[in-house]
Amino acid sequence: MSPLIKIKDVRHAYETASGPLPVLDGLDVTVQEGGFCAVVGPSGCGKSTLTRLVAGLMHPDAGEVWLHGDLVKAPRSTVGMAFQNPVLLEWRTILQNVTLPLEIVPDGLKGAAAKERARYLLSLVGLDGFEDKRPSELSGGMRQRASLCRALVHQPEVLILDEPFGALDAFTREDLWQTMHQVKESEPFTAVLITHDLREALFLGDQVVVLSGRPARTQYVMDIPQTTRPTLDDLYTAEAAERLATLRHQIEIAQGRAAPEEAS
Amino acid sequence: MTPSLRKVVVPTLAIVIFLALWEALVWIMGWPNYKMASPSDLIPAYRQYWDLFLVMGWQTLWRTVLGLVLAIVVGTALGMIMGFSRTMRDALYPLLVGFNAIPKATVVPIVALMFVGAHDFNTVLIAFMISFFPIAVSVSIGLSTLEPEYRDILRALGASQTMIFRKIALPKTLPEFFGALKVSVTLAFIGTNLMEIVSPHGRGLGALFDSGKTNSDYPLMFAVLIALAVLGIVLYYVVVALEKIFAGWAERQPS
Numbered sequence: 001m002s003p004l005i006k007i008k009d010v011r012h013a014y015e016t017a018s019g020p021l022p023v024l025d026g027l028d029v030t031v032q033e034g035g036f037c038a039v040v041g042p043s044g045c046g047k048s049t050l051t052r053l054v055a056g057l058m059h060p061d062a063g064e065v066w067l068h069g070d071l072v073k074a075p076r077s078t079v080g081m082a083f084q085n086p087v088l089l090e091w092r093t094i095l096q097n098v099t100l101p102l103e104i105v106p107d108g109l110k111g112a113a114a115k116e117r118a119r120y121l122l123s124l125v126g127l128d129g130f131e132d133k134r135p136s137e138l139s140g141g142m143r144q145r146a147s148l149c150r151a152l153v154h155q156p157e158v159l160i161l162d163e164p165f166g167a168l169d170a171f172t173r174e175d176l177w178q179t180m181h182q183v184k185e186s187e188p189f190t191a192v193l194i195t196h197d198l199r200e201a202l203f204l205g206d207q208v209v210v211l212s213g214r215p216a217r218t219q220y221v222m223d224i225p226q227t228t229r230p231t232l233d234d235l236y237t238a239e240a241a242e243r244l245a246t247l248r249h250q251i252e253i254a255q256g257r258a259a260p261e262e263a264s
Numbered sequence: 265m266t267p268s269l270r271k272v273v274v275p276t277l278a279i280v281i282f283l284a285l286w287e288a289l290v291w292i293m294g295w296p297n298y299k300m301a302s303p304s305d306l307i308p309a310y311r312q313y314w315d316l317f318l319v320m321g322w323q324t325l326w327r328t329v330l331g332l333v334l335a336i337v338v339g340t341a342l343g344m345i346m347g348f349s350r351t352m353r354d355a356l357y358p359l360l361v362g363f364n365a366i367p368k369a370t371v372v373p374i375v376a377l378m379f380v381g382a383h384d385f386n387t388v389l390i391a392f393m394i395s396f397f398p399i400a401v402s403v404s405i406g407l408s409t410l411e412p413e414y415r416d417i418l419r420a421l422g423a424s425q426t427m428i429f430r431k432i433a434l435p436k437t438l439p440e441f442f443g444a445l446k447v448s449v450t451l452a453f454i455g456t457n458l459m460e461i462v463s464p465h466g467r468g469l470g471a472l473f474d475s476g477k478t479n480s481d482y483p484l485m486f487a488v489l490i491a492l493a494v495l496g497i498v499l500y501y502v503v504v505a506l507e508k509i510f511a512g513w514a515e516r517q518p519s
Contacts, residue, residue, distance in 0.1 A: 134513060
């Protein structure tokens with residue numbers, strides 16, 4: 001199987017008033033089709049830069065980003081994005097928010113078909129009956145669900161999730177983790193998830209990539225054997241605890257708090 | 265009382281109470297007309313000059329509205345230029361602030377001399393000059409404070425700049441725009457009347473006010489003030505109605 005996303009030795013520096021600020025320095029990430037890659041790393045290590053690279057919103061100084069065998073040079077309509085801030089448009093109803101990408105991508109569904117598709121996705125995440133509400137009438141978790149539907153509505157090849165659950169309370173977050181698994185069953189996607197939550201990375205990802213502190217490089221990659229329909233209980237097994245400990249340790253190395261020679 | 269009925273009854277009652285207090289104040293203090301006219305003095309003034317009020321009120325109204333429309337067009341254009349380009353913002357802001365700080369009463373004689381005889385043009389120009397600033401500032405702030413995620417959502421899908429403006433930047437700026445427009449409406453009235461009063465040319469409610477002054481017809485002067493207030497209220501609520509139609513989403517439902 002060919003990888004859907006291939007990020008090869010990407011390097012990038014931002015221009016700042018006090019000279020160039022390197023953020024990425026040798027980033028390698030490979031995600032297979034249908035894969036779910038969770039990226040964790042210390043704060044400010046350049047994780048969001050990674051999402052902008054995959055989305056084609058910026059070019060790296062060096063290295064290559066490949067998507068489905070094509071070199072990414074510009075934004076392409078085959079990605080869907082969801083951020084920590086759900087950025088729903090307040091003047092549109094939830095249904096109109098979800099159909100927004102279809103108005104922009106070439107040969108997107110139109111009219112009744114677009115609405116049908118949006119309704120289907122909204123019911124998948126448990127938002128039936130909220131189609132005609134305004135975003136301001138929804139709770140944070142519900143807004144994030146709607147934002148997820150919008151990211152999926154045009155059947156993107158890649159779903160880019162930049163800490164989408166970061167601002168939610170713990171229980172809502174766990175609900176949404178399970179929703180993600182349910183959605184993936186009926187709407188298969190390939191995803192890159194940026195997160196600060198190791199349990200989230202473990203529960204959702206089939207691959208966890210640990211980035212080093214800034215400038216970020218790929219420090220550690222953990223493959224997670226996938227079970228069908230994992231439950232939250234799967235996070236409290238001895239196996240999961242061991243993986244969490246390993247990831248925790250890798251983060252400490254990335255933060256410079258632990259010596260790297262202990263790493264495998 | 266139903267909420268919609270309350271919306272009419274409460275403000276009407278407030279106006280009636282205001283007029284009663286005014287009447288009482290003049291009556292208790294025993295003020296003659298030249299000190300302060302009372303509401304009951306205004307009725308004969310309106311009756312006597314009703315035709316003039318209609319003609320001149322219309323002159324004031326259309327020139328104010330035209331000045332305001334110009335202010336919307338130019339203010340929005342300036343706001344867009346400053347909202348999208350940081351360089352233009354840095355360049356234009358001090359100029360605009362300086363221009364806005366000049367009291368327009370001092371500009372009136374200059375404009376009147378510059379375009380001598382062109383009364384309608386002069387008046388519209390002053391109404392425009394006094395009212396475009398809030399619109400320009402609000403549009404530029406609305407556009408420049410657009411969160412980058414909003415842009416990214418559409419840009420990542422390959423949307424063009426015009427598409428982003430039409431789908432996101434424009435609707436998102438509308439509440440700020442209408443907030444500024446409410447300020448501009450009253451400012452435009454001030455502009456029109458400045459020209460009509462300071463540089464008399466026999467047109468508009470300002471001219472009527474001026475003739476009240478020269479003839480020592482104090483009730484007429486007060487009647488003009490009230491007429492101006494009524495026009496101001498009408499125009500303000502026209503803007504409110506437009507806001508409800510185009511930016512009603514920004515109003516939170518009372519919970």
